[in-house]
Amino acid sequence: MPCRHIRATCVPGAPLQAALSALRTGLGVPGSFPPGVLEEAARPPRLPAHDATDIPFLTIDPPTSTDLDQAMHLSRRENGRGYRVRYAIADVAAFVAPGGALDTEAHRRVTTLYFPDEKVPLHPTRLSEGTASLLPDQTCPAVLWTLDLDADGRTESVDVRRALVRSRAKLDYAHVQKSIDDGTAEEPLALLKEIGTLRERLEAERGGISLNVPEQEIVETDGTYELVYRAPLPADAWNAQISLLTGMAAADLMLAHGTGVLRTLPAAPDGAVGRLRRTARALHIDWPHHVSYARLVRSLDPHLPRHAAFLQECTTLLRGAGYTVFRGGALPDVTSHAAVAAPYAHCTAPLRRLVDRYASELCLAAAADEPPPDWVLTALDTLPKEMAEGSRRAGTVERECVDIVEAALLKDRVGDIFDGCVVDVMERQPTVGTVQLESPAVVARIEGGTGTLPLGERLRVRLTQADLGTAKVRFAPA
Template identity: 80%
Template sequence: MPRRHLHVTGAAEAPLRAALRTLRTTLGVPGDFPPEVADEARRVARDPRLPIRDATDIPFFTLDPPTSRDLDQAMYLTRTPGGGYRVRYAIADVAAFVAPGSALDREAHRRVTTLYFPDLRVPLHPTVLSEGAASLLPGQTRPAVLWTLDLDAEGRTVTTDVRRALVRSRAQLDYPGVQRALDAGTAEETVALLAEIGRLRERLEIARGGISLNVPEQEIVERDHTYVPAFRAPLPADAWNAQISLLTGMAAADLMLATGTGVLRTLPPAPDGAVGRLRRTAKALRIDWPHHVPYAELVRSLDPALPRHAAFLQECTTLLRGAGYTVFRDGARPDRALHAAVAAPYTHCTAPLRRLVDRYTSELCVAASAGTAPPAWVLAALDGLPKEMAEGTRRAATVERACVDVVEAGLLKDRVGDLFDGWVVDVREHEPTVGTVQLENPAIVARVAGGATPLPLGGRLSVRLVQADPGTAHVLFAPG
């Protein structure tokens, strides 16, 4: 599920950042790594398990936000005879550093995923690995899981090969710089092909009924002792880069399904109630959604540079709840194999520095491509992965929701007593005087309670802010 990207600027002692520090304590978020884990990370950083194959002659580049240091992926894109394409996609080989049963391995199973707060990240692995020895930083030789995907002229996958190799990224690129070069026509061919292949993959996504959410980043800026929200709309280059990751995740799922052993990322179709709630949110934000227009078509028509559209895209992530991981083995095809948003079998395999399961899917795909059995340590852990990942995903979702609450409380803290216009998007079934209101300005979703009559589901409602406390992350409105 795409994250709601929140970023907070301001001094460390600012109230909002202080509230986020308190939140980490309240939620029991992991802090520093235990000494034995940190010591082991420093040791293996100096002596990883290196592959025999040398692919350092391939001029890979990475594409990430400008300040990123945990670089999971590097790519090199070329044309092939006959009008097709070759995608070489190198994924950081975390297994070269993390041995099964080691202190690092146990800690990774405890943390499961990197946690994202508006002011910092809580990493899955010690930064000496995730931002150092295992990261695909430019000019550094690194062990990687190297995918070679040949595509036809329409962008469909023709052949897939996965094997370990040493790689060396030549350049660390960022989205704004790549977009400027693409728009100006000055990008070198391997970068220009990102746009060409990305557009082809987007067309195939539409044809199979898939949908990608380009969720904007919301930045909260401290200004004159108050907080001002702003959205950073994703660039086309963000979406094209995501298409390369999706392409690889779909190829990985196909590899594992062909061999009969693996783990898929699955998502059931959204329930009618969730779609109905989203329609009420669209109405509240003055977004026209005719009943004959499918959800995917509406999302593709939105402009994330517009605050109302950006807020709606944030709420669209609620339709992706219910995603999970499905394990299958011994040739038995799983009952649930599709990811409803991807509209195809799919798995996570491109972010092993930040997500536990990706280390295992990489191993399964290397074995499948070579025609060999997966390592015993992978098979031993396979059945427990869905539960571990579910717990980690719930923790990440709790963090995300709590961060949104803290930030929204910070935005509203000086406006207690003010009236706002909103729409009721949800009402408790057995307590109809309590529900959820979507404000139009600022575009905030919050709880409303305290009235004497049932809330008008789907109706307009004037509400008064009665509580906004960043310290407790509580925001509450009452009917005005």
């Protein structure tokens, strides 16, 4: 599921770049990999017996990405009714020896951390952007999913096995969108729209919600900063549906086998939805009370800055997500992910997320009707805590980066007056709360007034602080 994507075009040595560097130091973010880890990452992988290199896989990622977790091949089924989705996932377990230095370091890092100016990888780049990545014209070990769908896009059968694969093309979203729109895409790629649209329709039927969260970019020019949004293309959403399809199939497979790890999310509390309604009011987005959250999200246009900002705030409803482990046929009380509206598992990004390697092993065992490997069962019960700690770290990085970016954006406007809306008020300090600006779409603390803040009401506010060094933006009632 999405997080807030922020990129920064930084001049080396500029205040924004220095602030982000200081943040990494202050958070104790892992630096370079120890020699033993690099030595293990250079070892050749364990290769599977099944050869699927004849299938012309392709990848769809941002143009600069080189850590390619997934490759796909789409086709029509021989009976003419429905589709076959082949989805290859990088087989990180083929490179990582359980209990070795590389495995230990991955458990320490848990996830790849994304900063606006760089990323801190889960695995050494020699592995994650090299030998384990599904780069074009490179033969790689993979976990190969084969999902047969009916004519409506519903899953009819699932197979998963280890295989050697070879991608033929590395495509980006803009190229994919253009080739589909102008009719030049050949069938394996052209089917992405057909299958993706069917899966979107099924998602709406079951009450699921996919957030097409725009990417924020802060651009520096002569010491001043501008915030822009890159709205996702329809091809982004179609591609995401293939990953979502696989994650749902993985959850079903593990539940049927009785042992697994799910990504779960309870329904959002009323307070969180109420805050989001106030954010909509602040951004002049009409949200009638009879309109559901899912219906509203599907009506938004991420190309519009107000809608883009609101979609960014919608990610707050995903903060209660966690990992639920079960074993021996004792299924958990909660198996669903509220945003997916179905059981769901993380299994398609093992180069960037620790849990996906374990989910893949559990699915391989389930498909073969065999017990999971001992090393998986040994680690299973501690995985939720490790992933929770890693997710908290990633969340802290995200929040601190947002604060820094907003401070950079407003650093020359201290004293200016803005229109905003009070979206939160502290219960025991009613003069302190949170304000959402109309433009730029900044969310920050408001304090310093003498009266109770008017929750949910519009308010003129004055910027009192925008300090890159402390990453703090503060407002007071004007």
